Amino acid sequence: MKNIAAIIYRDSLIRLTSLTWLFFDMAVPLLYLLMFGVGFNKAVGFGVHTLGSSIPYNNFFLAGVLSMSCFGSAINQAYGFFVDRDNGIFYEFLTYPMTRGELLLGKMMFQCIMALAQTTLTLTAAYFILGIPINIALLPLTIITVLIGIAAWFFALSTIAFRIRRNDTFNTVINVAYFVLMFISSMFYPLDAVPEWLKYISYVNPLTWHTDVLRFTTIGVGEIITVSIEAFGFIMFLLISFWYAQQALKKAA
């Protein structure tokens, strides 16, 4: 635990040196929800039809925002490896008395702390400003799902960061992946009405699994069996990503 605490201490110090970074880390999901969500809510005033019922777009989009912020935070934290590599400190870390797994867990836990603050802000605004009927009873499950999301995406993206040496290549790969994954998921629209082929592709996308679980825990939309399978799939994705990230880190020097 001492090593993980040391990583959290170090990353906190670095984050505190840039208040702009800190602000955007906290505020981006909130801004997405307030600007993008509100705009679409007006545009599709009749709401979104999914699983036989109609719900306001804001309510539908909340899970997408939480899921997107997990993915975005994970990108930031994984990109930090490039900054550390440029400063040479990355290689020095690998000689410190800790396991490769501890290094990854420490980084992930720091981002989880950030995500907790982010999620609290977003849910508070969603509940009090936009009046989204958040399921309070399932709030702990929402928090856990957010944390699992951060962890899984961080490990998956770190694996890519360790394998790609150039940060411009990493940026390109991640931007394309982000764009594709977002639009073939249930983040912005329900998958009920999309063409069959797109639906199949969307259902093998971990971003869909994560968003669907969050939608179920926040506003109760979703079929319990489907959501349970998706939750299981996402946990598998987390474990596999962690294993790959460790292996990639061992070869990163």
Next chain:
Amino acid sequence: MQKAISIQNLIKEFPRKNEQPIRAVDDISFDVLPGKIFGLLGPNGAGKSTTIKVLTTLIPPTSGTVLVNGYDVVKQSLDVRKNICVVLQENAVEVFLTVRHNFLTFGKFHGMTTSDIEKKMGRIVELFGLEEVLNQKPIDLSGGLKRRVQVAKIFLVDTPIVFLDEATTGMDTFNKRATVKAIKEEAQHGRTIVLTTHMLEEAEELCDEIVIINHGKIIAKGTTDDVKKLGLQMFYLSLKFSEMEKDLEELMHKFSPVKMDIVNNEVSLTVREHNTALKILSLAQSSGALKHFEISTASLEDVFVELLDRKKRGTP
């Protein structure tokens, strides 16, 4: 006695696509005893840094056995890391944190408490002359100062083995002296220091034992005196004349010195044989213009250059 480091038949190869792998370290073996200052010397690309990377668990060996404080670098890599601290060849500082925070984070990663770090930091900051930049961020400091921070922080912790890969590179004379002083003090307290350097004077001043490697192979090992004595019989001559004649210079060249420099009326040269040194001295004296002379065994640098030349020529 347990060795601080034991390397047996270490080979490290880097695979390449559709080509033979590059063999950076080629079957080297050596031991380092605890409390010694050990130098790993060689030209660029000799395999020094690769050896350090294997010893510090950054990369695994292709084959061979490498033990650090009795722990295997492959099977017990965490135990190895608990026994070492490292200054890598690349600059490695937290550029966005203050120098103080650099010390604090480094100490915490090595299991120290904040109060322990603060206690030890004072002496190190003074030793390395970092008082004035303690609250500045390395991003605003010169390359030399960044390197100073990187080197200074390793003296915060008490791991039994320290690796310094070209640690004094980019430092000015003051900081080199501070680093050399700190290294000597740490060795006196029983820590084992393994360093790589291009500066052979530094190795000669610091090291109890050295290994010279070239193209991944060991070409000499032993104490600095042992290496100097490797059958080379090299001698250094310094001759000062009231007036240096051209034909005397030509005569000296006929003895094929390893190195010969003439500045004004002063000649410095390194020769291979004891007899050659005496013949040149006799020649200089017969000129009638010799004012002062010195004769000594050659420096490690001369031996190093000669060993590399021999390797190129293919002579043993």
